Structure formats: C-alpha cells, structure tokens
Amino acid sequence: MTSNTAMIPSFTPSMNPSTKGTDHGVEDGVTGEKLLFFNYHEYSVKNYRLIGENTEDFHEQALIITHFPNFHVPRDSNTFEGTRIVRISRYFKGVGVFVPQFSPYLPGTEPAAIFGDDDTNAKFIVQGEYMGQFFGTSSYSPLSEYLTEKEFREIVEEINVQLRDAYNSWSLINLLLFVLDLLSFWIMSDLIHSLSKRKLDALFNFIDTRNKSLEKRGIKIISPRDSGFLSVCIVSTVKT
Amino acid sequence: MEENDRKPWFIRLVEWLVTFPDERRSQNGDGDGDGDDGRDYTDVRRNYQVWNSKSQVFVMGGRFRTLKRSLRGWITFSCCIIPFVLFCIFEASWWWHKISPGVVITFVYSWILCTASFIKASTRDPGFVPHNVHLTEDPYNIPEEYRNVISLPCSTSKKGVQVRYCLTCRSWRMPRTFHCSKCDQCISIHDHHCVWITNCVGERNYAYFFAFLVFAVFSSTYLIVLEYVRLFYNDDVDTTLSNTPVTLLILIMAHITILYPLLLLILHVSLIAKGQTTREYLRTWKIHRYDNPFSMGNILKNSVYALCKPRGYSAVSSRARYEPGDVRFRRFES
Numbered sequence: 001m002t003s004n005t006a007m008i009p010s011f012t013p014s015m016n017p018s019t020k021g022t023d024h025g026v027e028d029g030v031t032g033e034k035l036l037f038f039n040y041h042e043y044s045v046k047n048y049r050l051i052g053e054n055t056e057d058f059h060e061q062a063l064i065i066t067h068f069p070n071f072h073v074p075r076d077s078n079t080f081e082g083t084r085i086v087r088i089s090r091y092f093k094g095v096g097v098f099v100p101q102f103s104p105y106l107p108g109t110e111p112a113a114i115f116g117d118d119d120t121n122a123k124f125i126v127q128g129e130y131m132g133q134f135f136g137t138s139s140y141s142p143l144s145e146y147l148t149e150k151e152f153r154e155i156v157e158e159i160n161v162q163l164r165d166a167y168n169s170w171s172l173i174n175l176l177l178f179v180l181d182l183l184s185f186w187i188m189s190d191l192i193h194s195l196s197k198r199k200l201d202a203l204f205n206f207i208d209t210r211n212k213s214l215e216k217r218g219i220k221i222i223s224p225r226d227s228g229f230l231s232v233c234i235v236s237t238v239k240t
Numbered sequence: 241m242e243e244n245d246r247k248p249w250f251i252r253l254v255e256w257l258v259t260f261p262d263e264r265r266s267q268n269g270d271g272d273g274d275g276d277d278g279r280d281y282t283d284v285r286r287n288y289q290v291w292n293s294k295s296q297v298f299v300m301g302g303r304f305r306t307l308k309r310s311l312r313g314w315i316t317f318s319c320c321i322i323p324f325v326l327f328c329i330f331e332a333s334w335w336w337h338k339i340s341p342g343v344v345i346t347f348v349y350s351w352i353l354c355t356a357s358f359i360k361a362s363t364r365d366p367g368f369v370p371h372n373v374h375l376t377e378d379p380y381n382i383p384e385e386y387r388n389v390i391s392l393p394c395s396t397s398k399k400g401v402q403v404r405y406c407l408t409c410r411s412w413r414m415p416r417t418f419h420c421s422k423c424d425q426c427i428s429i430h431d432h433h434c435v436w437i438t439n440c441v442g443e444r445n446y447a448y449f450f451a452f453l454v455f456a457v458f459s460s461t462y463l464i465v466l467e468y469v470r471l472f473y474n475d476d477v478d479t480t481l482s483n484t485p486v487t488l489l490i491l492i493m494a495h496i497t498i499l500y501p502l503l504l505l506i507l508h509v510s511l512i513a514k515g516q517t518t519r520e521y522l523r524t525w526k527i528h529r530y531d532n533p534f535s536m537g538n539i540l541k542n543s544v545y546a547l548c549k550p551r552g553y554s555a556v557s558s559r560a561r562y563e564p565g566d567v568r569f570r571r572f573e574s
Contacts, residue, residue: 035393035400040375040412043383065383071375075563087374092394097415097533098545115425131377155461169549178548180453185356189551195548225524228555230412 039103041231042139044067046209048128063128064114066107066141070235072222084133085222088142088156088232099167100229101160104151108140115139142236146219155210155221156161159232162206163224166199199227245499247283259298261291272339286560288552291570299417302558304363305421306438313438320355320456323463324348325491330486331470338499347462354455358437360448367442368429370556373411379572380406383560397533410572416517416534423446428555432518443552447547450512458497467491467505515542 049055049176067086073079090096091103103110108124115138124140143152158187168174173195181188204223222233247255252259279364284290289304295307304315327347335343376383386405394401401415412425416495429443442447455549467490471480481488511521524530536542556568 031300040385040390040392041401043385045383062335065377068376071372071567073561075567076565089412090403092392092393092415095402097394097396111416122562133377157518166552167550174400175544175548178447182353185353186360186451187356194550194552196552199573200552219355225553227373228411229262230369230414230555 035072036110037091037093037103038110038112039066039087039089039105039107039139040087042107042114045130048130048135050127050128050234051134061137063130063135063137065135066124066139067133067143068134069234070228072233072235080203083235084142085233086141086234087227088234091160092239095164100163102156102224103171104153104156104160106147106149107143107148108138110139113139119184120188134195143234145217146217146236156232159203159224162199162203167214168194171195182207184229189193256301257299257304259289261296261298262287262294262505284562286558287556287560287562287566287569290562291558292569292571294425295422298558299363304359305365305558306363308436311433316362316436317355318367319493319497320351323497324351324355325487326486327463327466327488331466331490333468334484335466343466347459347466350455350459350462352396354452356360356449357452357455360443361441361452362437362439364445364448365422365554365558366398366440367430367444368423368555369406369409369411369413370410371409371425371427372567372570372572374405375410375460375567375572379410388529394533395534397520397531398420399531399533416520418519429517432520440518442550446549447549450547452506453501453508457498457505460494460501463490464498467494476502512543512546513539515546552574 026140043065045065046060046062047056047058048063050057050059067084070080070083070085072085073083086107088102091101094101105111105113107113123144125136125138125143126134127137128135147155147199177188177195207221207223214220217239220235222235224230224232227233248365255317265384286302288298288305291298291484295309297306299305299306321393332344332347335347342371376386376471387407389402389404391400391402398565403415404413405411406419406423408411411426413419414428416429417426419426420430420433422433423440425440427440427442429446429448431441437449439445467487468485469493470484471477474480507521511518514521514549515532517525520532520534522533523549531547536545562569
C-alpha cells in the first residue's frame with residue numbers, strides 16, 4: 001500500500017516474532033503453554049527500506065508483511081497493479097476442525113499478533129518499503145483503515161454461520177439425501193444440485209450483496225471458493 | 241479458438257475423450273513461471289485442459305479423472321465386471337427360474353452398486369486443494385516462517401492442530417491435508433493413496449471408497465453363498481460341475497475378490513469409529529491414549545461425519561471455464 005502521507009517511522013521495539021504461534025507450537029509440547037492464535041499468512045522481513053532513507057538495508061526491527069499481491073486477477077492487468085489483498089486465515093476453535101471456519105479477528109488483533117510498543121496505536125502505520133510495497137512493524141494490515149473490528153467480525157461471523165449450515169452433517173434432509181444418493185448408484189448427486197451447494201450459493205450471494213456496499217468504500221470480499229475455502233481474501237484498492 | 245477449429249474433428253474427439261494436461265503444458269511451454277500467464281493457450285476452454293499436475297489424465301471432457309499409470313485400477317475394475325458377467329450369462333437363468341427372480345435382482349443391484357462406488361471413488365475429485373492460492377510477494381522466494389509447522393489452538397485437543405505451507409502447491413495446508421506425490425496434488429483429509437483405485441482417498445470420495453468396500457464384500461459373500469448352494473443343490477457335485485463348470489471358476493474368483501476388501505473394510509470400520517484416517521493411524525498406533533483432535537468422542541457422530549458429510553463445491557472445478565492468466569494453473573518450481 002502506498003501512502004502520500006509518509007508516517008514518521010517509529011523505531012519502538014515490537015514483540016520479537018519468535019513469540020509467534022510457531023514457536024509456541026514447538027514449545028508447548030514441552031512446557032504445556034497455552035497455544036495462541038495468529039494469522040499465519042503474515043511473515044517478517046529485515047532487509048527493507050526504512051521510510052526516510054534512500055536504500056534498502058538490514059534492520060533489527062522486522063517489517064511485517066500483512067498484505068499480498070492480488071493473484072486472483074491476471075498479472076498484466078490494471079487491477080493487479082491497483083489492488084492488494086489481505087488474507088483471513090482459517091480458525092479451528094468451536095467446530096473449526098470439522099467445518100471450514102474463518103478467523104473473526106481483524107488482522108492485527110489476534111491473541112498472538114505482533115503489536116507496536118504503543119498499544120493505543122491500533123492501526124496500520126507505514127514504516128518501511130519492501131519490493132515496492134509499504135508495510136508496518138505490527139500485525140495490523142491496511143484493512144484496519146477500511147473496517148472496524150466490529151464490522152469485520154459481523155461479516156466473518158455471518159460467513160461462518162452459513163458455512164456451518166452448509167456443511168452440517170446432522171440435518172435429516174442431508175442424511176435422507178445421502179441414503180437416496182447411495183441407492184441410486186450415486187447418480188442423484190450428479191443430476192440434482194445438492195443441498196450443500198444451494199446453501200453455499202446463498203453464502204456467495206451474501207458476499208455479492210455485501211460487496212455492493214463495500215466497493216463504495218474501496219474494498220471487496222473474494223469468494224472463499226476462489227481460494228479453495230482455505231482463506232477469505234479481501235481486496236483493497238492501492239491508495240495513491 | 242481458431243487453432244482448435246483447424247484440428248480435424250477426430251483429433252478433437254480423441255482429445256476430448258482423453259486429455260493429458262501435462263503434455264499440453266509442455267508443448268506450450270507455459271506453467272514454468274516464465275511470466276506469460278498462460279495466454280498462449282488459444283484453444284483452452286476449460287480448467288482440466290491445463291490442470292496443474294504432472295500425472296492427472298482427464299476423460300470425457302474432464303468429467304472423469306485417472307492417473308497416467310493405472311494398470312492396477314483396471315485389474316480392480318475387471319474384478320468388478322468379470323464375475324458379474326459370468327454369473328449373468330451362466331448362472332442367472334437357473335436362479336431366476338429355479339429359485340426366485342429376487343435372488344438375481346439382489347445380486348445385480350449389489351454388484352452394480354459396488355461397481356458404481358468404485359467408478360466414483362476412482363474417477364472423482366478426492367478433495368484437491370488448488371495450487372498457488374497463497375503466493376507471496378516473490379513466489380520463488382518462500383519466507384522462513386512458511387517453512388515451519390505451525391500449531392494453532394482448537395477446541396478438541398490441548399495439543400492443537402497443525403498447519404503447514406506446501407512448497408509444491410504454494411498453499412497453506414489445513415489439518416489433515418497432505419501432498420500426494422503420485423497425484424501431484426494436496427488432498428484435503430488425506431486418508432491414503434490407493435493404487436487399486438488409482439486415486440487418493442480423501443475428503444470428497446471417502447464415502448464412495450467405503451461403499452465400494454462394503455458392497456465388494458457383500459457382493460462377494462453373496463456370490464460365494466449362491467455358488468456353494470448351486471454346487472451342492474443336487475447333492476451330486478460332479479454332475480453339476482460337468483453341466484456348468486463355470487460355477488467353480490466363479491466360486492474361485494469370488495474367494496479372491498473378497499480377501500483384500502474384507503481386510504480393508506475391517507480396518508476402515510475401526511478407523512471411522514475412532515475418527516481417524518489411515519495416515520493418522522499409521523503414525524499414532526503405538527501411542528498409548530492418543531489425543532485425537534478430529535474425533536467427536538462418539539462412534540455414531542464419527543461415522544456420520546466421515547461418511548455423510550455434505551460435499552459442497554469442489555475447491556477447484558475441472559469443468560469450469562478457464563480464465564486466461566489463472567495463477568492456479570501455473571507452476572512455480574523453486
């Protein structure tokens with residue numbers, strides 16, 4: 001994300017990335033510490049150009065990569081150059097192990113997110129440039145500039161509710177259709193648009209409807225199916 | 241499209257019947273990260289024609305799939321067909337008229353169900369995870385954090401679940417998702433790669449695979465009973481054999497076809513009851529009191545979840561229209 005109002009870089013020390021869930025996962029087998037959730041899509045780089053400097057250099061304070069190229073469109077298109085995506089990771093609390101569920105945390109607010117030294121500065125602050133894009137030193141992504149935590153949570157929780165409904169094994173209709181499909185030599189599921197597909201169509205319609213209002217604010221939700229139900233991508237326009 | 245129209249109709253028919261997407265990608269020189277985004281695919285209409293796998297083969301316009309080396313799959317298919325055909329030709333008439341038409345109808349129904357389950361299990365999407373869903377700024381330079389196994393909290397186990405980044409598919413693998421080198425894909429809830437159905441067994445075809453085992457065992461058992469009854473019906477085995485020598489052949493074949501499916505069926509019944517996949521079982525069978533995060537704690541719930549889970553849409557459709565530049569059909573070799 002580019003920004004024409006370059007923020008004064010703050011060199012306040014942030015949490016060491018080694019405290020992220022990765023190491024917690026390794027340590028927990030030994031110490032039994034509680035696992036914490038974080039957005040595993042983000043990663044850190046230490047060779048970048050600090051705002052205010054002219055060249056790329058090594059810095060102790062890592063830049064956190066929280067947004068990515070929009071590979072959902074062709075690379076030579078204007079949309080590719082003009083947009084970035086923030087990825088919402090899968091979440092495994094509740095029924096998340098059995099049904100696709102997505103993180104209700106706005107990126108940067110997860111329990112094991114990397115915070116800046118000043119906890120009140122809960123937003124995306126540009127502090128460095130890496131490969132032509134601008135990032136901060138905390139887990140906050142540019143999405144924080146478009147959605148509040150409450151708005152984000154409402155959207156993702158609605159998606160999660162509809163996914164739970166679509167993948168509910170225990171509905172009587174689902175069990176009945178399974179038996180009929182079996183008895184019909186598995187042909188019925190090829191001929192009839194299944195119940196779970198209809199419910200997923202309703203989810204995609206919800207996303208399309210929501211996008212009509214979100215696009216006016218400069219963001220758009222990409223259907224989970226486009227990323228194989230592995231993440232929800234939210235496209236935002238690059239601010240120039 | 242113009243290039244496609246220039247090809248003779250029989251060439252296009254053959255290509256529709258059997259499609260080798262890897263050969264097309266090699267001919268066009270794309271999918272190797274040279275930056276042209278697949279725009280040289282002038283005659284590609286659907287995703288299966290440029291599928292991102294070195295071993296997948298598509299049949300009948302992408303409606304069915306198999307692998308390049310599928311001899312054992314054909315052997316299994318022959319075992320489904322040959323006893324059935326022999327019975328229908330040589331034995332069915334006797335059973336229909338001497339005993340009851342119901343016997344033949346039940347036999348035919350169960351055997352067709354077994355074959356249909358085999359075809360579904362072996363030719364359908366087992367739960368493919370699309371490639372290149374989670375590319376970074378530089379697809380050829382994977383971050384160090386992406387090379388770690390990450391443990392995340394879950395509600396069913398204190399040890400949590402693990403996610404990892406697939407370096408081949410360039411996507412984050414969810415728990416129970418593993419990469420199969422034979423299929424050259426990541427498979428969701430990967431149970432095992434079964435060479436006898438020439439396909440992986442995963443989230444989307446586990447029910448078909450289990451049904452194939454159940455009906456293979458049932459049909460073989462039924463056939464064995466029928467043939468023994470037929471053999472000893474007149475209390476004169478020699479006369480029966482001289483009249484219908486095929487009875488003995490069918491009996492021997494039925495004994496062979498029941499063996500392996502019966503062993504697998506016993507294993508999978510226990511796995512379903514415990515809420516485990518074959519991979520998890522092989523990794524944890526020595527662990528006393530394994531804390532399984534994927535078990536619902538109840539045999540019935542585990543069974544319903546394993547077999548009756550709604551399949552929904554596939555993560556990537558083989559028959560969907562190909563969008564030029566679709567990064568899921570490119571190959572980034574690092």
